[in-house]
Amino acid sequence: MKPADLQKMSLLAKLALCAWALAGLIAQANAWGFSYGDQTANNQACLSCHGKTGEVPKGTYIDPQRFTQTAHANLGCEACHATVPANHPDGNKVPKADCRECHSGISEEYARGLHASKTACNGCHNPHLVQNPKDVSGQEINMICSNCHNSLEMTAKHGEWLPQSELHLRMLPCITCHTGARDYYISMYIVKSKGDSRFGKREVAEYDELKTMAGGRPIVSLIDTNRDNYVSLEELRVFNRTQTSLHLYGMMTPATVSHKFEILDSRRNCSFCHTSGSGPMQTSFIAVPEADGTFLRVPVEKGAVLDALYAAPDFYMMGSTKNAKLNQIGLAIICCGLIMPVGHGFVRFLTRKNRKQKEHQS
Amino acid sequence: MSEKTRIYLQPWPIRIWHWINASGIIILILSGAQIRFPETLSIFSSYKSAIEVHNTAGIIVAISFSFWFFYYKMVKNTLDKLYIPDEEDIKHGLVRQLLYYCFWYFLGRPSPYHATPDHKFNPMQKSAYLAVMFVLMPLVGLTGILLLNVTPLRVLVLMWGGIKVIVALHFLLACSLLAFLCTHVYLATLGDYIKPMLIGWEDVEEHEEAEPAPEVVIPGYRPVRHYPEYERELLEQRHS
Secondary structure, three states: OOOHHHHHHHHHOOOOOOOOHHHHHHHHHHHHHHOOOOOOOHHHHHHHHOOOOOOHHHHOOHHHHHHHHHHHHHHHHHHOOOOOOOOOOOOOOOOOOOOOOOOOOHHHHHHHHHHHHOOOOHHHHHOOOOOOOHHHHHHHHHHHHHHOHHHHHHHHHHHOOOOHHHHHHHHHHHHHHHHHOOOEEEEEEEEHHHHHHHOEEEEEOHHHHHHHHHHOOHHHHHHHOOOOOOOOHHHHHHHHHHOOOOOEEEEEOOOOOOOOOOOOOOHHHHHHHHHOOOOOOOEEEEEEEOOOOEEEEEEEEHHHHHHHOOOOOOOOOOOOOOOHHHHHHHHHHHHHHHHHHHHHHHHHHHHHHHHHHHHHHO | EEEEEEOOOOHHHHHHHHHHHHHHHHHHHHHHHHHHHHOOOOOOHHHHHHHHHHHHHHHHHHHHHHHHHHHHHHHHHOOOHHHHHHHHHHHHHHHHHHHHHHHHHHOOOOOOOEEEEOOOOOOOHHHHHHHHHHHHHHHHHHHHHHHOOOOOOOHHHHHHOOOOOOOOOOOHHHHHHHHHHHHHHHHHHHHOHHHHHHHHHEEEEEEEEEEEEEEEEEEOOOOOOHHHHHHHHHHHHHOO
């Protein structure tokens, strides 16, 4: 081999080594940016104290089960509390990251809304519990708002212009009207009548109650009887006909959530929801409570809330949830009423001479 | 030879009730249609105004319905006699009236029934009004009141089978009322029905030669009231 060839090969080897090192760096960067890896072991060190109510001050307790379900748990405690001193706990507060460091887009959006001057992110979201709005029920979303906005006060205030305001506030997540979302779906959650009576006061069904009713099987099997993680209209009808104490309440929920909270004039116009047609009424999900405080999101066959009677008997939105079959029956009834004027009227016109003749004779 | 006499058929409280009821029901049908089909109908300026008009008209019609019931039942005490068909109406009157509408009318023969203040409605009217005023109107009114107060009357809503059952019932009953309205308005043009409802009086042709109805002697026969033709036939039989 010539010395020139050896030199060439050495250069190629050096280039290959550089490329390998660069690829390794990129892979490592990707691993940090998009796959957080298993942080359970790292979190466990913190949760060994902060996951026990008796061992830490009240405000620093973290529910391990619910924290594990959050996206933040995947990042690990150190992602937000990077500079925990070696002598922790020393009585001093541990520094924490600013939400804006990761959520800059949401932060900018939030700053343009009405809430910006009232509270920061942690006013509504506990970073150790926070979940994607799609993974919780609409009623759960409203509970965050009711921490500051008194329900009775809000009902009275909305009642100044909104007919049946209590009903509206109970059947809608606040963010449906107070953020500028475009697409919607129906989020259903399970409620239970007090005293197992059909007419008892209805409250959100707790996990333990539902678990008992399911008799050891998963709660979702109460509705999704064939356990295919998809609720058909027939399964819904059977559930609504057979269950006396359990019911499904629905909420028109935004598909994409904005953090710009505002008072939108378009939502004061009833037609925004009530003339929305059957489109947004086609998609619905059921939020089934889980043991760890989260919800299992089960898709429902299209058109559940448009069904005439039994698929979603407790969800009705004037103008938008009308049933096509009922419309046809109504039209048939009106047509029956037209038989006399049209049919009789036609023969009456043809025989008009008979009556004129008789009048003339008399 | 005959001359015209006037009878006071529709007293003023009933005339006022009738026209309030009629205009209220027409407004309810129009606003109700916009509420159900907002994407195709915009009769009233906005959806909210359609709802407000519907609610107001519904309350007015419900009050006027209560007034109608109170007036006929308590003041005049003629509700049962006017609206509930008797045995004769069911046995013969209905068929006779149906035959008149389907055949005799086209041949130019007179109506077998003549209205008097105490017997204003022919057997078919009686049956139709019985269904409308004692079944359709109360049901559509009650379902409307429930829909207007879903939260305060929650238990009643559930007792009726839930909000969707009530909405379906309210809609189908309203369609039935509209169907009745079409027939009612058309049939009013077949005789002198509109003028008495406007001014109260009806012009009736009275025959001078008409004698008082003879006493019926046929065993088991019950006299047929207010069918001049039938009474004439009896008279002729008696003379012959």
